[in-house]
Amino acid sequence: MRTTRSAVLLGLLLALLSVPLTPATPAAAHAALVATSPVRDAVIGSPPGEVVLVFSESVSPVIGRVQVLGPDGRRVTAGEPVADGATLRIPVRVPDRPLGTYLVSYRVISADSHPVAGSFAYSAGAPSATPPEPVSVDERPSGGWTPAARYVGYLGLVLAIGPTLFGAVRWPRRRRRRAVTATGYVGLALVVVGTAGTWVAQAADMVGVPVGDLSRGDLTAVADSDIGPLLGARLALTAIAAGLLAAVAAGRAGRG
The missing domain is CATH 2.60.40.1220 (Immunoglobulin-like)
Structure with missing residues (x-):
């Protein structure tokens, strides 16, 4: 029963990780x-x-x-x-x-x-003969970081959810059990990488500089933005899911 409860809770956490960080909004909403x-x-x-x-x-x-x-x-x-x-x-x-x-x-x-x-x-009074020139502005200096982080996160969810939940319901032999557990951990690790990439991309877009020019203060400032707590919550949920995955694997191993 304890293993079953852990598996159910793990499934709920993985479902929460699948929820997008921000709702899809049209460009006109900015x-x-x-x-x-x-x-x-x-x-x-x-x-x-x-x-x-x-x-x-x-x-x-x-x-x-x-x-x-x-x-x-x-x-x-x-x-x-x-x-x-x-x-x-x-x-x-x-x-x-x-x-x-x-x-x-x-x-x-x-x-x-x-x-x-x-x-x-x-x-x-009057316009200047040579007025100050505006600097060209890039609204998304993060470039390809945002889509790359998103795809890495999606891949991690696929690897974490599919094999893990299948293994929790119909756990195969020991050799396969280890493979399924390892795949789940790899998926959760990719979720962490994708979340960290999103954090870096958000910092670059906030301050308007390329990723390579970010300072520690720029990265810290993301925590005070609206998306900062959501990214932190995703990392916390991923850590809890990793602990539950270990508990479910240990429980199934004891029964195998």
């Missing part, structure tokens, strides 16, 4: 910039004390990736941006030469954990 103050490309009389961005849904700023450049190309951001729901406020200081074109660049994380980046300009 946060979009709907309003700015000053207005994009506007010419105003004097530089403001703050720049306000309004998105279509709640966002959180990526620290170090939201800034305002003055007409001379230097940062005029006076502090960290503050998000209040869908509104992002950027404090700005007045530079020594305040007249000219200002460039606002931003990178935020929407409510569905999707990174959103962009830039716009406004001018004080």
Whole structure:
């Protein structure tokens, strides 16, 4: 009975691991910039004390990736941006030469954990003859890491669920039993690898840098995002499933 209960619980845990980390949502559901103050490309009389961005849904700023450049190309951001729901406020200081074109660049994380980046300009007094140039932005710098991590995780689930549950119900001879157990462990290991790859890809997309340029702080920041607890829970469930797999194998071995 104890082995049977362990097998049932193992099956439930493997079923939970099969649940996607995030629901499938159309691209239109991601946060979009709907309003700015000053207005994009506007010419105003004097530089403001703050720049306000309004998105279509709640966002959180990526620290170090939201800034305002003055007409001379230097940062005029006076502090960290503050998000209040869908509104992002950027404090700005007045530079020594305040007249000219200002460039606002931003990178935020929407409510569905999707990174959103962009830039716009406004001018004080008159546009600059040579305004600051926006930097090209890659919204998904993780490249192939995300699909690769996903496929590795799927392969791990296939190897963990199929042979393991078959072996728990109809356990073959000892030689096959060991093979089935080993296959289950390999599958769970691949789930861990896929989850770790997803963590790294999420960090790259959050901060907007390639995977090779990530710092320890960038990786740690994922824990504070919406997907961080889900990734941590998946790793914990995988560890529990590995322990139950050992218990089920030992129980079946005792009966074999």
